[in-house]
Amino acid sequence: MLRISKLTDYGIVLLARFAQEPAGTTLNAREMAETTALPMPVVSKMLKTLAGAELLRSQRGSKGGYSLLRDPADVTVAELLEALEGGVALMDCTAGPGHCDQEERCTVREPWQRINSTVLAALANVTLAELVKPGSAPLIGIESASSAAAQRAE
């Protein structure tokens, strides 16, 4: 259904939570679980993943926790998906040659590549900072696109 996984969403929620704090704030898993009302094991798991992706810095031991490693304005949603879901490829075929055994016959392959690029571009154009601050939404081509779609619908 063209959906990203719930876990990934949770991961992003967590990251957004960090982005709301002053830069460098350290929060531990328990605190995160409380403020997001998510089950502790899930929070822990996702934080680990995010740390592994070099998005969070982890600090062990008592008084430990996680802190945001990068400027929220520099982290794109595309990157997050990359880190949490291992890449954005609308279909196996899009990921590169060798994934589909009928790449020759297939006439739709190349157009899909372009579509995939478009989607990726859309995701790369939104940053973590923009996820936190509502209001200004500099999403590319959304008006032109939706109006075009509206025209088409007539």
Added chain:
Amino acid sequence: MLRISKLTDYGIVLLARFAQEPAGTTLNAREMAETTALPMPVVSKMLKTLAGAELLRSQRGSKGGYSLLRDPADVTVAELLEALEGGVALMDCTAGPGHCDQEERCTVREPWQRINSTVLAALANVTLAELVKPGSAPLIGIESASSAAAQRAE
């Protein structure tokens, strides 16, 4: 991994196959299986689905088969995904209220809606006809988006 299912892809390949023929051409499941080199049961299943979605007209009996019901230039990729995968909702939460039990707390919900709209718009801007004819690719904002992403990457 933000991917559409293989079956869906196959369905689109089949549809594209029809779009290449003169309008109204009737092809049966066996023929489709041959020209696409896909296993017959799969082809059959997807054709049924497509017929159910009112994209193909089905004709039973001997000399029967399927034929394209709509003008390829009027069918958008977004529609296809809608029909084959039951909607485009990046995450459960995006599909509407009541899917996620923390809609209140969640600060990322609304921004995601916009992102979802953007992706949807991108998909709604490509028609079946454009999938078949390569070359001209009027994908929205792809240059502006990729250049914006490039700027960001610096």
Added chain:
DNA sequence: ATTTACTGGACCGATTCGGTCCCCTATCTT
């Protein structure tokens, strides 16, 4: 009546998803 071909749905193995648990190691506090 026979043959062709779509229809509807059951069904199955394999993978992924969502989520939990446990043991280990690092660090801070006292």
Added chain:
DNA sequence: AAGATAGGGGACCGAATCGGTCCAGTAAAT
């Protein structure tokens, strides 16, 4: 040094989805 705290790594599990097959039924042409 001892104890408490907190992350790291990974196994693990049930449930849902995915990819694909199969078959009994029905409509149409000849």
